[in-house]
Amino acid sequence: MTTMKRKLRSDRVFEIINFIFLFFILIIVLYPLVYVISASISDPVYVNQGTMWLYPRGITFEGYQRVFQNPEIWSGYRNTILYTVAGTAINLLFTVPGAYALSRKDLKGRGIMMGLIVFTMFFGGGLIPSFLLVSWLGMLNTVWALLIPNAVAVYNLIICRTFFQTNIPKELQESAEIDGCSNTVLFLKIVLPLSAPIIAVMALYYGVTHWNSYFSAIIYLKDRSLYPLQLILREILVQNQMNDTMLMTGDDMEAMAKQARIADIIKYAVMIVSSLPIIVIYPFMQRFFMKGVLIGSVKG
């Protein structure tokens, strides 16, 4: 009886410490996020003084106004949406049928093919040969350079293949064969409808990657009108360049000081604006990305 009580007490202590630890982690992650949101709608004076530290103070939407006044934000947004939609469609087209075929044990040569694919995860030609290839293919400064060279991610292909291997019963294929159903019909009419969860996961993973990517655009694009949102963001957030549509022009000291203050709030606003689609769909996608990782962690 006494040992039982002692155990319960030590459990209680453990639970309290555990709770405090996780609460601490929660605050560490949450605080900067809340701060960015609050700073984006606060009067820059309070933000710069440090008197805005949690709740927004002196609420103003000037930052957002300036962001939306910038035509490049709009064109960047439009381009990114375009690249994300087209890119994800290409990703799915290259990944899903391939992963299905590679999941079939009766595909002769699949071992060799998987070997070739997995090897590229660990060894590659690197930046320069890839760049030269893209330029020989005439893709430089075209949208294709952002879409085709990243058509398949090995990790996603493996997740997808593992899903087909573990979730599509072999009997399905056998009975379809007996009914004289071709592989194409089997894939389109039977396998795909059963695979909605994995296709959603793939679309999500690829979609987020396209939305956030900027490096291909840096290397392959020259034409500013093709720039995705992340490149415009880089200029504003990292290189500190803003064009006159965002900042007011004025030569006197006061105007310049005001500009500097506004520049900061514009930065916080632009962080939110660019992440908005992800923020909006995040609650819906959460159960999907969990699923994706769970499927992927099954050894295949």
Next chain:
Amino acid sequence: MTAKTLLAAKSIERGLRKSRWKTVLKNWELYIFVLPTMAYFIIFHYFPLYGLQIAFRDYAPSSGIWNSPWVGLEHLRRFFDSYYFWDLIGNTVGISLYEMIVGFPIPIIIALALNELKNGAFKKWVQTVTYAPHFISVVVMSGMIIAFLSPGTGLVNLAIKALGGEPVQFLGEPGWFKSVFVLSGVWQSMGWGTIIYLAALAGVDPQQHEAAMIDGATRMKRIWHINLPSILPTMVILLILNVGSFMSVGFEKVFLLQNPLNLESSDVISTYVYRSGLVQGQFSFSAAIGLFNSVINFILLLTVNRIAKRVNETSLW
């Protein structure tokens, strides 16, 4: 072997080959499915490997790969002898090691702690919030770091000043770069890193815990002797994968946070390859550096995989 058996063996072999062809032919559509995928890998991953030979040539765009003259190991030698060589190696290895030592255990600890919360609202909250930074783009992340660390108006320096300290030029002092890079990375990825461990922990047999409880094992003891060993294979696999990219420190964030003031401690091999190759147009030289980097990565991967196989019987292949 008599002629008869030889003939029989031959015909069996022929029969096998025939049946193999039969299955290939029966499944011809599957080959069409896999064709675009394979074509993609051959063109976009194997062709660059072939193109790597420019690392041993003096590539000039006008003459192309095949007609550029061979120069052997000249470019590698130049890299080894260059003034930056040890700085680049030191920074690359330093950041990777730092990242591994700090970043690797944290998700494991959080996952073990989360696992002890039995499906409450609090658990969901912690998970939802800590996964979120994973979806922030590198550009926004770098923007946040720059804004938070700004000496005049950044959150961190405002806090330092409020506590009576002197503001620090975090991104202007080489000594701070590695910590800024690694700790911000930990912030961004620690929650996401727990998912895979939580999945592994979900597979632990509850009977083991019951048995241990009857034997009088405390909570800590059970975590240590049951939960930790059960996620060990997952840990080893992730560790091997980490080592496999040891020499390629996250180029994107380094590149974004780099500035002339911190270059001394922020320049890593991948950023150097980008600068010398694409900015300065020394294609062969930087292809050689890239090759050097990949080879080291690959050797590390093979080594760690072999060690893991021997010690722990867990390996990538």
